[in-house]
Amino acid sequence: MAPTLRSGDALLARRGARVRPGDVVIADFPHRPDIGLVVKRAVRAESGGWWIEGDNEFVTDDSRSFGVARVHARVLGRYWPRPRLLAGRSPAAV
Numbered sequence: 001m002a003p004t005l006r007s008g009d010a011l012l013a014r015r016g017a018r019v020r021p022g023d024v025v026i027a028d029f030p031h032r033p034d035i036g037l038v039v040k041r042a043v044r045a046e047s048g049g050w051w052i053e054g055d056n057e058f059v060t061d062d063s064r065s066f067g068v069a070r071v072h073a074r075v076l077g078r079y080w081p082r083p084r085l086l087a088g089r090s091p092a093a094v
Helices: none
Strands: 011-015 024-028 037-044 051-055 070-080
Touching: 024 051, 051 070
Parallel strands: none
Antiparallel strands: 011 070, 024 037, 024 070, 037 051
């Protein structure tokens, strides 16, 4: 998710929160349980889940490679190393 997020960032997320396109989410890929949880940006709702993509277009460890994802929570903000709200912002503005 660079440049929006970096390794080691601590996030505040809410399970069951309404997800809209552009939100940063925590999700997994039902067809690739070995990957575990990922943090990506929701692009669009699909039948069976969400199409999610990372902000770095050159890294394709997202729905472009693994298909539709199951969203577990919406990320509300980052609280370490510096607080930052993520909702409702474009990748360039965050």
